[in-house]
Amino acid sequence: MAEEHSQHEIEKDEARKRYEFKKSLERLEEKEGSGTELISLYIPPDKQIYDVTAQLRDEYGQCANIKSKQTRSNVQSALSSILARLKYFKTPPPNGMAVFCGAINVGGDKTDLESIIVEPPEVIQTYSYRCSSTFELEPLKAMLDDKYVYGLLVLDRREAYWGFLRGTHIEPINGTHSTVPGKQRKGGQSSVRFERLRLIAIHDFYSKIGERASAAFLAEPNFFEKFKGVLIGGPMPTKEEFAAGNFLHHEVQKRIIGLFDSSYTNEFGLRELVDNAQEALRGVGIMDEKAEMSRFFKELIKENGAAAYGEESVRLNLEAGAVDTLLLSEKLRKLRLTLHCRNCGYEEVKTMQIEAGKKAKDLPHGYCPKCQSPLVLSKEADIIDELTELADASNTRVEIISEDFEEGSMLYSAFGGIAAVLRYPTGM
The missing domain is CATH 3.30.1330.30 (Ribosomal protein L30/S12)
Known part of the structure; x- marks a missing residue:
């Protein structure tokens, strides 16, 4: 019980950090400067501070080439502010640091020099220095992306739909319809021949689903690191036939987490599938929040x-x-x-x-x-x-x-x- 409470405290702390991080990015995104006066500096944890300060001093000297006196003065003030703050760091923090500094427009042709240091929730991989009229936030925004995704697939013999579960968000991708004939044969056909043609049509439809859904799942960036598995939903025995037939690409097939009943096989069926897979998804953000x-x-x-x-x-x-x-x-x-x-x-x-x-x-x-x-x-x-x-x-x-x-x-x-x-x- 104590271990469960401790885990909940960790998750709560992570949620709070994510909320604060998201808010800080929103504040930074609203800030604007003139010309190329706002500096965005990303420092990885293994970067030597004295190397950074040496480059910033060099940048300060290069400011002499800036034609606009106002822009030159603002960029130099920002660089001086960053250099002053870096004096308090012998080494970067464990995940590195992002420094944002510049003359922010506050209205009425007035500006305020602001300097903000962000310690990100994940490691900064690449050193970068950029001047622009806005702060460069894409490397930090990428840290808000969900780190793991699940594939979702619902099907029967009439239609199929697939998509992703990203953290708490269900993302529908695409679907397809079949041309499988109903069980009632057309006049003039023998029952044996009709059933054989029907089974061929079902097999072809399963193959089409497997090919298209696999292509969507495998197109996920960093598939091998991020793709945690696939959930398959639908009526019996369709989903069981599909899973047993190895219609998915082998890298997706071996990641099947489970089969779950679902009455819908359209876009709404993806939501039903996630709801019915609660046990398999225990500990995943969306299920805890739904509960x-x-x-x-x-x-x-x-x-x-x-x-x-x-x-x-x-x-x-x-x-x-x-x-x-x-x-x-x-x-x-x-x-x-x-x-x-x-x-x-x-x-x-x-x-x-x-x-x-x-x-x-x-x-x-x-x-x-x-x-x-x-x-x-x-x-x-x-x-x-x-x-x-x-x-x-x-x-x-x-x-x-x-x-x-x-x-x-x-x-x-x-x-x-x-x-x-x-x-x-x-x-x-």
């Missing part, structure tokens, strides 16, 4: 169920220690602000939506209801951080739910991105 959302929906439809949703209700239940599992959408982009009045001491706390790239200071803070003086920001927190802290105080599990599947999307669109399974009904 948590299923618990919530089961409680929600009960007359006196142990479920709550919406920030106000969930917050009250957290403060009462009544929440068993807190469900938060990874799409949440809100801040919890504490505002006060310098004139009369009035204070209020409120939650506000924030756009990517914006800061708390960019939001309208309003006026004091007592003396009409402007309210001033005194404290801010990301709402996921703030609610997680509340949850930790009462030993509540926290699950960050992606929106790559139907129930996860509903958490954000229908319930505001905040819900909870309670320890007991509270009516709050």
Whole structure:
């Protein structure tokens, strides 16, 4: 039990890191400069810092060739800022580091020099230095891609469909229809000849499915590292005949994880297949998240169920220690602000939506209801951080739910991105 709890803590920590990493990339993506004034520097863990600083000093000298005085000054300021920050590093961190620095446009022909260091969740493989009007983020974005994929295939003798399961996202690819005749033979044909032709048509259809599905699966980049296996769904005995007939490419065939009943063999059948393969996919992100959302929906439809949703209700239940599992959408982009009045001491706390790239200071803070003086920001927190802290105080599990599947999307669109399974009904 302790081992299971420890594993859950590790997974929760990974989900939080992924959320924070994704947010940091969103903020960087919104930043723009003029010309080629923004510097993106990727340093692998085995790169010597003094080699990096030597190149940056050389780049500083090359700035003399930049015709625009403003651009020259901004690039040199960015290089000086990076050099100053690198003095604190004897060696790069274990996964390397990405440094982003430059004069960011803040409106009204004004710029702010910003310098951001990102320690990525995976190892940076290649050293690179780039100047542009935006930051180069593709190497970091690639780290958000799902590392493992599963092939999905549903079929009967009429049609077939295939696709991928990537983390929590089901990706339909393509399908095909058969020309296999029904069991009722046409007039004038002997039953033996008709059945022989029908079996040939079935075999040809299975061969076509195997060829096309295998081509799609084998086209997956880094197939041998990323492709974990294939799930096959459909009615009996079709899926069993197909699997036994070795119609898939041998590299895909040997990776068959299991056969699962499914009544649909179209695009919707891929979702049914994933649902029916829960045991085989235990521990895969989508199944764990589906299980948590299923618990919530089961409680929600009960007359006196142990479920709550919406920030106000969930917050009250957290403060009462009544929440068993807190469900938060990874799409949440809100801040919890504490505002006060310098004139009369009035204070209020409120939650506000924030756009990517914006800061708390960019939001309208309003006026004091007592003396009409402007309210001033005194404290801010990301709402996921703030609610997680509340949850930790009462030993509540926290699950960050992606929106790559139907129930996860509903958490954000229908319930505001905040819900909870309670320890007991509270009516709050």
